[in-house]
Amino acid sequence: MVSTLPSRGGAVDQAYAASVALTDVPSVKLMWSTRVTTRASGNLNTQVADLANAALGAARSAGFF
Numbered sequence: 904m905v906s907t908l909p910s911r912g913g914a915v916d917q918a919y920a921a922s923v924a925l926t927d928v929p930s931v932k933l934m935w936s937t938r939v940t941t942r943a944s945g946n947l948n949t950q951v952a953d954l955a956n957a958a959l960g961a962a963r964s965a966g967f968f
Contacts, residue, residue, distance in 0.1 A: 916943035919950050923958040925967060937961045 924936040939957035942952040962968055 914945050916945050917947075917950075918943040921954045921958060923962070923964065935962065935965055935967065937965075950955060 918941055920938060920940040922936065922938050926932065927934050937958065939954055939961060941953045941957070943960045944950055959968065
């Protein structure tokens with residue numbers, strides 16, 4: 904998590920990241936992994952949605968979906 908500090912008071916924005924892994928369950932082998940991040944923002948719901956969309960987009964680009 905990364906924080907940006909306001910220069911003249913106000914709210915602190917947070918940036919989040921997620922590590923994502925796809926594992927083949929029967930063999931317990933890692934098939935693919937990535938790390939995604941979001942921009943600093945004060946809206947947690949939007950950031951979580953952006954992380955999920957980024958992770959799915961990366962998996963799609965890798966040919967998993």
